[in-house]
Amino acid sequence: MPLGERPGDKSDSRYCGVEPEFSHDMPLLLHLNINGGFDFVVATLIEKKKAKKNLRELEKGMRLKGDTETYRKPRSSKLERELERLSFQMDPTYRPSSIVSGSTGTGALPFAGSDLVLSPTQWSSHVVGKISSWIDLDSEDEMLRQDSEIALKQEIGWASHLSLQACLLPAPKGAACGNYARCVNQILQNLSNMQLWLRIPLEKSDDETTDENMAGGEVDSWELWNSFRHLCESHSQLSIALDVSCSLPSANSLGRWFGEPVRAAILHTSSFLTNARGYPCLSKRHQKLLTRFFDHSIQIVVSGKPADNHPMGTLELGAKSTDNHVESIQRHPLRSYLDYVGYLYQKMDPLPEQERFEPLMDNLEAQTYETFEKDTVKYIQYQRAISKALLDRIPDEQASTVTTVLMVVGAGRGPLVRASLQAAEETGRKLRVYAVEKNPNAVVTLHVTTSATCIELKLLSRLAAPAAAVYFLNYVMSMFTRIFSGHLGNLELAVASLGNNIQSFAFRRDWPAILPTPSEQNFVASGADLLRPSVTASAILPWIP
Structure with missing residues (x-):
């Protein structure tokens, strides 16, 4: 559901997404996150051969406990270790070169599931595809470069087949991104309507130490994006997804991004602080940054694990809710983060009234x-x-x-x-x-x-x-x-x-x-x-x- 009602605002900034840490069962994953209050998910599209029972156990851990309004998280340390292991396992066994040499004898793509698990409307309205993070087209390893290019084209082709509105590309691994940009530009030339979001970390070295940091190998993220975008001929379907961390660059460095085609801001749970009541909150600088994101129609995507000391939130039941349904209502682990983002959105000043349309003010030529x-x-x-x-x-x-x-x-x-x-x-x-x-x-x-x-x-x-x-x-x-x-x-x-x-x-x-x-x-x-x-x-x- 949208973050809230703000008079005059019909932009995409009203919608908030989530980047889950695993995506084995896409229908269940979408069900949990949409019912948890998020509008879309940023999920990988590759097939993972893992049991669904782990996700089912996580679902049980999100249920309401008894007749109270206190929610419990999964207490099984074994389950937590399994989820943590799965969250970092982005199907490392799949490589195009190994599939070719293995001669599977089938024409089906080995990484893809079925497009029938969701309806076309669900794919296009609630899913943003996430390209595998292991892809590195500028690696020194020639075999990895070749595998990366094949996999990137395969996954974007599959996302286009699903009619997704956008795909999230992994961030360049270093300052050298020429081959990566070449491949993305080649894909963009044949891409119909889907947008490509390039993941860029929101960071910049201090002005006083720029020379020293550049000599040490650190890269200004805006310069990295500027080089990448020029190599892609400033294509209109290439935009940015900013990775917002706990530390922010200077105000001048932040201001440069608002002149760029930023479509999403990925807000990590590690960027949140904890207030006196134990709920997540943001620093003053982060609050101002999110407010500017909203003003520029930039969508927020919450990513990461919830902190152990953050509650899962309280359930607000309507007057017509019955006690018989209380135990079946689920609470998303990141709901308290979503509520805080919605609070920042709703407390913004309403948009000013639009100036009267006066086309006859000036004489036409x-x-x-x-x-x-x-x-x-x-x-x-x-x-x-x-x-x-x-x-x-x-x-x-x-x-x-x-x-x-x-x-x-x-x-x-x-x-x-x-x-x-x-x-x-x-x-x-x-x-x-x-x-x-x-x-x-x-x-x-x-x-x-x-x-x-x-x-x-x-x-x-x-x-x-x-x-x-x-x-x-x-x-x-x-x-x-x-x-x-x-x-x-x-x-x-x-x-x-x-x-x-x-x-x-x-x-x-x-x-x-x-x-x-x-x-x-x-x-x-x-x-x-x-x-x-x-x-x-x-x-x-x-x-x-």
């Missing part, structure tokens, strides 16, 4: 109008729609007596006006067109259009647009047979720029009305006077055939 007008299909469809509306509203016997009023709000250089006039000519209906445009430069083109079509022109320059134009539209449309035409969805009709306090008014000639505007000015409309005060000039161009 001719090139922008040209881009709109290249969509000829749109104007053809408008012309057809207006033709059908005219034929539907005005029967043939009234074609010479009834005049339809059509208003184009945001006329631009007049493509909709021309489409409207052509529709009237095709149908033989009488049409009066009002074109409202605030851009004085576009009005020049409208003047030329009216001159070229020999249409009578009247300019009303006392009406302010866009706000007053809407009031004028309501006034005219309440008295005449009307068709309203405009471009919803682009800048040619942008009523959104009028603010949230625009109201609709219908006028009668003998009823004056006060019109509120976004600038808190009052305009009086009564009788034949449309708007009495003189305001910023704009144009309403009536075309009367």
